[in-house]
Amino acid sequence: xxxxxxxxxxxxxxxxxxxxxxxxxxxxxxxxxxxxxxxxxxxxxxxxxxxxxxxxxxxxxxxxxxxxxxxxxxxxxxxxxxxxxxxxxxxxxxxxxxxxxxxxxxxxxxxxxxxxxxxxxxxxxxxxxxxxxxxxxxxxxxxxxxxxxxxxxxxxxxxxxxxxxxxxxxxxxxxxxxxxxxxxxxxxxxxxxxxxxxxxxx
Amino acid sequence: xxxxxxxxxxxxxxxxxxxxxxxxxxxxxxxxxxxxxxxxxxxxxxxxxxxxxxxxxxxxxxxxxxxxxxxxxxxxxxxxxxxxxxxxxxxxxxxxxxxxxxxxxxxxxxxxxxxxxxxxxxxxxxxxxxxxxxxxxxxxxxxxxxxxxxxxxxxxxxxxxxxxxxxxxxxxxxxxxxxxxxxxxxxxxxxxxxxxxxxxxxxxxxxxxxxxxxxxxxxxxxxxxxxxxxxxxxxxxxxxxxxxxxxxxxxxx
Numbered sequence: 001x002x003x004x005x006x007x008x009x010x011x012x013x014x015x016x017x018x019x020x021x022x023x024x025x026x027x028x029x030x031x032x033x034x035x036x037x038x039x040x041x042x043x044x045x046x047x048x049x050x051x052x053x054x055x056x057x058x059x060x061x062x063x064x065x066x067x068x069x070x071x072x073x074x075x076x077x078x079x080x081x082x083x084x085x086x087x088x089x090x091x092x093x094x095x096x097x098x099x100x101x102x103x104x105x106x107x108x109x110x111x112x113x114x115x116x117x118x119x120x121x122x123x124x125x126x127x128x129x130x131x132x133x134x135x136x137x138x139x140x141x142x143x144x145x146x147x148x149x150x151x152x153x154x155x156x157x158x159x160x161x162x163x164x165x166x167x168x169x170x171x172x173x174x175x176x177x178x179x180x181x182x183x184x185x186x187x188x189x190x191x192x193x194x195x196x197x198x199x200x201x202x
Numbered sequence: 203x204x205x206x207x208x209x210x211x212x213x214x215x216x217x218x219x220x221x222x223x224x225x226x227x228x229x230x231x232x233x234x235x236x237x238x239x240x241x242x243x244x245x246x247x248x249x250x251x252x253x254x255x256x257x258x259x260x261x262x263x264x265x266x267x268x269x270x271x272x273x274x275x276x277x278x279x280x281x282x283x284x285x286x287x288x289x290x291x292x293x294x295x296x297x298x299x300x301x302x303x304x305x306x307x308x309x310x311x312x313x314x315x316x317x318x319x320x321x322x323x324x325x326x327x328x329x330x331x332x333x334x335x336x337x338x339x340x341x342x343x344x345x346x347x348x349x350x351x352x353x354x355x356x357x358x359x360x361x362x363x364x365x366x367x368x369x370x371x372x373x374x375x376x377x378x379x380x381x382x383x384x385x386x387x388x389x390x391x392x393x394x395x396x397x398x399x400x401x402x403x404x405x406x407x408x409x410x411x412x413x414x415x416x417x418x419x420x421x422x423x424x425x426x427x428x429x430x431x432x433x434x435x436x437x438x439x440x441x442x443x444x445x446x447x448x449x450x451x452x453x454x455x
Contacts, residue, residue: 043211043214044211044214044215044216045214045317045318045319045320045382045386046319047216049228050216050228050232050234050318050320051320052227052228052229053216053222053228053229053230053231053232053234053235054216054232054234054235054318054320054321054324055320055324056229057229057231057232057234057235057238057239058238058315058321058324058325059324060238061235061238061239061241061242062238062242062295062299062325062328064242065241065242065245065246065295065298065299066291066292066295068242068246068250069246069249069291069294069295069298070291070295072250073246073249073250073253074271074290074291074294076250076253076256077249077253077267077268077271078271079256080253080256080257080260080264080268081268081271081272083256083258084258087258
């Protein structure tokens with residue numbers, strides 16, 4: 001009776017689910033179990049006659065297990081994990097270094113590109129300036145020579161013009177003399193004709 | 203034994219295999235001892251063999267070992283801080299031993315080592331003993347601070363200290379009974395429902411039809427028991443970490 005009571009108690013503390021089982025169990029226990037007998041007839045986990053043996057073998061096996069874990073297995077797993085972490089860290093370092101190198105190479109490339117561009121621009125603008133200056137100089141030279149030619153031509157034109165005008169006066173005088181002679185048949189003085197021509201030329 | 207089939211308690215009986223008696227005390231090699239060795243062998247062999255290749259990129263089995271290792275490591279680090287890491291082998295051994303013993307117990311006809319109260323009590327005492335020993339060794343009488351929570355008014359202090367002492371003393375009991383009772387109750391429940399299947403099955407066509415219900419129940423319970431097996435090993439390890447935290451940081455309430 002004690003056995004089943006103790007047993008029922010120990011299992012019913014485990015909650016509703018096992019309660020049913022425990023209740024069912026109590027009946028089975030009282031009905032059948034102890035007829036077969038478990039030796040001492042005590043509920044097996046509470047059979048204190050087995051305690052000493054269980055303690056001894058637990059101490060042996062768990063002690064051995066503890067030793068194996070702490071001396072063999074754990075250093076091994078720890079070593080594996082450490083190696084892996086080291087490898088990963090090293091690989092990451094390598095990657096970071098490679099990236100830095102690549103970045104530096106890109107920066108150098110860009111710098112050189114910029115320098116080359118600047119140089120190209122400088123050469124181009126220089127050439128442009130030189131060409132422009134030459135063009136300006138040529139133009140001024142041409143203009144100067146043209147101006148000279150123009151003024152010479154103008155001077156000649158003016159010269160010719162005055163000469164022509166002077167000639168016109170003489171021709172007009174001759175013509176006028178001739179016309180007057182024909183018209184009036186008399187002689188007119190040269191001075192009179194000249195003043196008359198001069199007056200009409202104005 | 204006539205009652206074998208319907209006796210759910212029979213699975214917990216400790217049988218002598220090699221009787222040994224020293225000084226009048228029975229130290230026989232029993233089926234319990236056999237399965238302790240089985241636990242030792244299975245757990246060690248698994249952890250040892252799966253890590254034998256030491257692959258940089260772990261296979262499935264090696265991953266399991268590594269995950270167990272890191273699982274316990276992070277549990278202990280969170281529970282007891284970095285100073286608690288000196289107990290790593292202890293917590294890891296306890297967890298793996300209990301887990302393996304629980305899992306082996308799920309195999310039909312196998313003895314469940316952790317369903318013996320003396321075994322779980324011994325493991326719990328080992329934990330509490332370590333806490334006490336290390337606590338007093340490291341902090342001397344300062345370890346008694348563990349019973350004096352900071353920030354409690356003076357009038358309440360005697361009451362609080364009494365409660366703390368009682369809770370400390372009940373730890374090995376709760377730690378051991380939790381594991382023991384879970385394994386015991388689970389196995390009995392399984393056996394009872396499986397017994398229903400067998401006994402209903404003998405009652406002819408109607409009985410076989412009716413046996414389906416307990417059969418479904420048995421299958422479901424088996425799944426649940428695997429969960430419980432893991433969970434109890436986990437709970438034991440977590441509580442061990444918490445108790446060790448007291449030993450490492452006695453004032454740290």
